[in-house]
Amino acid sequence: MALTALICDDSLLARNQMKKSLPADFDADIVTATNGLEALTVLRGQEIGVMFLDLTMPELDGVGVLEVIKAEKMDVFVIVVSADIQPEMQKRVMDLGALAFIQKPVNSDKLSAVMRQYGLI
Amino acid sequence: MTELSFTEEQRDCLQELINVAMGLASDKLARFLNTFVHLQVPAIGLVNAADIPAQFRGQYQGLNSSMISLGFFGDGGLRGETILLYQLDNASKIAALLGYDDDANSEAEMLTDISSILTTTFLNGLAEQLENSFSYAAPRIIFSRDNDFISKLEQTAFHWQLALQVDIRYQLTDYSFDCNMILLIPGEAVLKLKTILDHVLAEF
Numbered sequence: 545m546a547l548t549a550l551i552c553d554d555s556l557l558a559r560n561q562m563k564k565s566l567p568a569d570f571d572a573d574i575v576t577a578t579n580g581l582e583a584l585t586v587l588r589g590q591e592i593g594v595m596f597l598d599l600t601m602p603e604l605d606g607v608g609v610l611e612v613i614k615a616e617k618m619d620v621f622v623i624v625v626s627a628d629i630q631p632e633m634q635k636r637v638m639d640l641g642a643l644a645f646i647q648k649p650v651n652s653d654k655l656s657a658v659m660r661q662y663g664l665i
Numbered sequence: 666m667t668e669l670s671f672t673e674e675q676r677d678c679l680q681e682l683i684n685v686a687m688g689l690a691s692d693k694l695a696r697f698l699n700t701f702v703h704l705q706v707p708a709i710g711l712v713n714a715a716d717i718p719a720q721f722r723g724q725y726q727g728l729n730s731s732m733i734s735l736g737f738f739g740d741g742g743l744r745g746e747t748i749l750l751y752q753l754d755n756a757s758k759i760a761a762l763l764g765y766d767d768d769a770n771s772e773a774e775m776l777t778d779i780s781s782i783l784t785t786t787f788l789n790g791l792a793e794q795l796e797n798s799f800s801y802a803a804p805r806i807i808f809s810r811d812n813d814f815i816s817k818l819e820q821t822a823f824h825w826q827l828a829l830q831v832d833i834r835y836q837l838t839d840y841s842f843d844c845n846m847i848l849l850i851p852g853e854a855v856l857k858l859k860t861i862l863d864h865v866l867a868e869f
Contacts, residue, residue, distance in 0.1 A: 554706070555681040556674065560869040600684060600704050627688030632701045648685050649794065 547572040547593035547664075552583040552609070553625070554601045558648065562596055562625060565652040570665050580604025584612055592620050594664055597642070599626040599633070610640035623658060625650055669827055669855045671711060675862045680709055682865070683831060686790035693786045694779070694835065698763065703836040714825040714849055718818045721750060721845070728752055730814055733780040734821060736802035737788050743797055743857050745850035747784045748821065751776065773806055780804060783846070795861050825849040
């Protein structure tokens, strides 16, 4: 059975950029969420193998999502994809359990390398 | 203004490009101030340039404020002017933390430095995503304590038809630092911007 991947970003452009940047050999169904609260609803409703998570979002931001994932010990790989590239923010999300941090706009080679590193492709 | 107004897709696209450009500017500001900058989703809106002064009159009048303006010129007729509005309550504190001398000249120097980081880094980041490149005019600083702030804004806004208003709050770890950034863009440059956004959208 194919993996299900969740793309969480408030911007339609960013979600589309993310979809298009995914490696061709990544065999997954894609679902999307437009803010952190929606992402949590998806995570609680179905098995998600990997989530691509934006940080700066309305309702609940990416850090808030990571905090809930950690507190509830949810089993999901999280790759943060954000424009907030401050070193302190990168450290913060890694400390909260994110697998990797990718700078926006997403670079498909970098994304492939990270996904290969963690056996997602 | 109808032909100049943005579709929902264009607005979303511009908002995301602005987010990325803001991320670059905040990172640079954080390194400069040696602190962490809390980024929020910026509110962007397209308004008549003539309406701008009245709006900021309420927000800034009577406060110790500063306005710094920077003109930018890109390829293909994309041009405009950015205006940064600051409340200066924390300016002397920030100046002291950064090791500037404790006088009005140093405060002006600090504001110019910070504005240059915020506007130039922001605009360079935006230009790169638009596959354009900007050159800049020399910045102009106007302090409210020396001048009638709003009348200067009126004089500036008068030259432009449309304003892309980006409200940004840079909240630092140790102190808050409120500023509003306004991009003033002439009508023909808005049409150019819309065309570029459509190209970006067509790629995805």
